[in-house]
Structures are given as C-alpha cells and as structure tokens.
Amino acid sequence: DTGVSQNPRHKITKRGQNVTFRCDPISEHNRLYWYRQTLGQGPEFLTYFQNEAQLEKSRLLSDRFSAERPKGSFSTLEIQRTEQGDSAMYLCASTGDTAGETQYFGPGTRLLVL
Amino acid sequence: AQSVSQHNHHVILSEAASLELGCNYSYGGTVNLFWYVQYPGQHLQLLLKYFSGDPLVKGIKGFEAEFIKSKFSFNLRKPSVQWSDTAEYFCAVNARYGNKLVFGAGTILRVKS
Numbered sequence: 001d002t003g004v005s006q007n008p009r010h011k012i013t014k015r016g017q018n019v020t021f022r023c024d025p026i027s028e029h030n031r032l033y034w035y036r037q038t039l040g041q042g043p044e045f046l047t048y049f050q051n052e053a054q055l056e057k058s059r060l061l062s063d064r065f066s067a068e069r070p071k072g073s074f075s076t077l078e079i080q081r082t083e084q085g086d087s088a089m090y091l092c093a094s095t096g097d098t099a100g101e102t103q104y105f106g107p108g109t110r111l112l113v114l
Numbered sequence: 115a116q117s118v119s120q121h122n123h124h125v126i127l128s129e130a131a132s133l134e135l136g137c138n139y140s141y142g143g144t145v146n147l148f149w150y151v152q153y154p155g156q157h158l159q160l161l162l163k164y165f166s167g168d169p170l171v172k173g174i175k176g177f178e179a180e181f182i183k184s185k186f187s188f189n190l191r192k193p194s195v196q197w198s199d200t201a202e203y204f205c206a207v208n209a210r211y212g213n214k215l216v217f218g219a220g221t222i223l224r225v226k227s
Contacts, residue, residue, distance in 0.1 A: 033214065042118075042204050042217030043158075056213060091158070093215075102148070103215055105158040 002026060004106035006092050012112045013082055020078045021109045025094030032075050033103060034067055035091040036060065043091050049075060082113045116141040118205050120218035127195050128226050135190040135221050137205035144210040147188040149179055150217075153201045161203070164188065175199070197227040 005024045013019050025032045030051050035043035046065070048056045051072035061067075064082075069075040079086055089110050093103035121136035139145065149161040162173025169181040179190045188205060205218040 031213070035215075040123075040219065042206070042220050043215070045214035045216070048213050058214075102160055102163055104160070105150075107157040 004092055004094050004104055006090075006106040006109050008109055009107060010110050010112075012114065014114050015082060015084060017082055018078065018080045019082060019111065020076050021090055021111075022074055022076050023092030023094075023106060024074045025092070026104060029094035029096050029104075030072065031095045031097075031101075032069060033093040033095075034075070034077050035093065037089040037091060037108070038087075046077075046090075079111075082111075084113050087111055087113045116145075116207055116209070116216040118207055118216055118218035120203075120205055120221050122221050123219065124222050124224070126224045126226065129197055130194045131225075133190070133192040133195045133199070133223070135203055135205075135223070137188045137190065137218060139186050139188065139205075139207045139216075141186075141207060141209065145207045146210060147179075147181060148206040148208075148215070149173065149177070149188075149190050150204045150206060151201050152204070152220075158204070161190070195223075195225050197225045199223060200225045 007022045032049045034046040037043040045058050047067050049069040052069050064080045067077045089108045091108045092106045095101045095103045117140045119138045147164040150158045151161045152158050164171045164181045172178045177192050202220045202222050204220045206215045208215050
C-alpha cells in the first residue's frame with residue numbers, strides 16, 4: 001500500500017501524559033499536513049511542512065503541541081501534558097510539489113484523554 | 115479568512131433518489147474546491163475537485179459538482195443514490211496557491227435500502 005500511513009491508530013492516555021503520533025506520507029510527496037477533527041466537525045488545519053521546514057502553524061497549535069519532520073520524510077506530532085480537550089482524531093495528509101494540489105489523507109490517530 | 119458552509123448536517127434518502135448537497139465558501143481570491151468522502155470505518159478520500167476550466171466536474175461513483183463563482187457555491191450532485199453511498203461528505207477549499215484546506219462541518223448521508 002503506497003498511501004499515507006499513521007501510527008498508532010488509537011491512543012488512550014491519562015490527562016497530563018505526553019503522546020506522540022507518527023505519519024508516513026506518500027513517498028514522493030514533499031508537503032505534509034496535520035489536521036485535527038473533533039466530533040461533528042470537519043478537519044481543522046494544524047501545521048504544514050515542505051520537506052523538513054515547518055512553514056505554517058495554526059493558532060490551534062498551542063505551545064503543548066510540537067511537530068517535526070527531521071529528514072523531510074516521516075513526521076511526528078507530540079502533545080505534552082495532554083488535556084481532555086485534546087481528545088480528537090489527528091489526521092495527516094500529503095501532497096506533491098505544487099501548492100493547492102490534492103491532499104491525500106491517512107487513516108488518522110484517534111486520541112482519547114481520560 | 116476562508117470559511118466553508120455545508121447546508122445540511124444530516125440527509126436521509128431512499129435508494130434511487132437524487133442527491134444535492136450544498137456548499138458555500140467565503141474567500142475573496144481564486145480557489146481550488148474539493149469534495150471528500152468518508153465511508154464508515156475508512157479514511158477521507160477525494161471524490162472530485164475543481165481547479166479551473168469547465169465548472170461542471172465529474173468525480174468517482176457517478177458524483178458531479180458545479181462551481182458557480184457568482185454564488186460562491188460548489189454543490190455536489192448524484193442523480194440516483196445507492197445504499198453504498200452512505201457516508202459523510204466534506205466540502206473543502208484552499209486558496210489557488212495556498213496550502214491549508216478549510217473544511218465544512220460535513221454532511222452525513224444515510225441511504226435507506
């Protein structure tokens with residue numbers, strides 16, 4: 001399968017713990033995006049990488065959130081000191097060289113903070 | 115700031131009925147428009163997209179959408195729905211050379227067999 005993959009698919013954690021999610025984009029794609037989706041809403045943009053450079057961050061991305069893409073391939077999204085409000089589906093998408101192109105989404109990581 | 119409004123959150127249809135899902139966006143510049151679908155238990159998949167040219171675009175599984183620039187609309191249509199079309203449908207927009215997608219809240223379609 002050459003689509004976008006995400007791990008883990010599900011994560012249950014206790015409030016205050018740190019969690020890290022991984023996204024592997026489609027191999028030839030150099031743009032990678034993170035979105036968050038809560039119940040009854042569409043996905044909301046969090047951040048975007050072009051290769052290893054993080055070029056845009058949403059105001060939704062508080063200082064407890066950090067994302068990296070160290071070698072321009074896979075990316076990680078870490079949430080420190082999780083809160084119940086962080087419970088959501090975290091989606092990763094990737095696309096090729098041209099801005100505005102179709103974004104291809106992974107299956108998401110569903111986070112539940114108890 | 116861009117925003118997307120989807121008119122109905124829940125739609126229930128019988129098989130063979132016609133479908134139209136409304137989508138309006140707010141943005142002053144040139145945009146790319148998308149409809150994504152999420153079938154139960156699956157991830158978001160592209161249904162169709164409009165970048166430029168013919169404002170009537172055709173996608174997979176018999177879906178089509180029409181871009182009406184004057185109305186800032188991109189409504190999704192299908193002449194005859196099937197039970198397998200039961201899914202959540204999301205309209206999304208990004209600026210022509212932009213990066214982030216802005217999504218509507220989604221429309222849950224249930225097709226009764």
